[in-house]
Amino acid sequence: LAKTTQPISMDSYEGQEVNITCSHNNIATNDYITWYQQFPSQGPRFIIQGYKTKVTNEVASLFIPADRKSSTLSLPRVSLSDTAVYYCLVVLTSYDKVIFGPGTSLSVIP
C-alpha cells in the first residue's frame, strides 16, 4: 500500500509562500492525493485534493507532476494562524481507505 514521506518540520516568515513536498512512490493509478491541516487539540481539516497536474482553491494549490510520485502543497503568503501540522495522505480508491503521512509541522515566524 502507498506510504507517504514528508519533512518533519518547516519554518517560514509571515507573508512568504510555503511549499511542502510529499513523496508517494507506490501510488496506484486511481489513487488521489489529499492534504489536511491540524491544529493542537483539534481534528484534521481538509485543505485540498488532486489527482494530477494542478488544483487551486481559495487557500492553497496542489501540484502533482506527471509521474505522480510526489506532490507539493503551496500555501501563499502564510500568516501566524497557518502554524499547524500538515498531513499528506493517499486515498486508496481500490481499498476504500486513506493513509495519513507522518505530517509536517509548520511554524510561521513573525
Added chain:
Amino acid sequence: GAGVSQSPRYKVAKRGQDVALRCDPISGHVSLFWYQQALGQGPEFLTYFQNEAQLDKSGLPSDRFFAERPEGSVSTLKIQRTQQEDSAVYLCASSIGGPIYEQYFGPGTRLTVT
C-alpha cells in the same frame, strides 16, 4: 450546521477497564471513520462504516477493539480491558460518501490508560 461531535473529550481509565467512545456524525453523512492518533504522529485508520455496515475493520489493533453504528448514525468505539498502549486520541470523521470525499473530523477523545 453542527459538525462532528465526540464524547467524552477526555477519558482516564485504569488498566483493565472497558471504555466506550461516542461519535455523532454530521446529519446525513453516509460514511463514518475512526482513527487512532498517538502523540506526535499522524492519524491511523481503524475502521470505516457506510451507513450501518462496517465495510473495513482492518485497522483495529486487536480483538479488544469493537465499533458499531447500529442505525447508521451515531457510532460507538468500545475498547475492552484497556492497556497502556491504548492511550491515544481517538478521532471520528464523517463524509457524504466513501474515503474519496472530504472527511469532517470531530475534536477527538483523549484516552489515558493508567
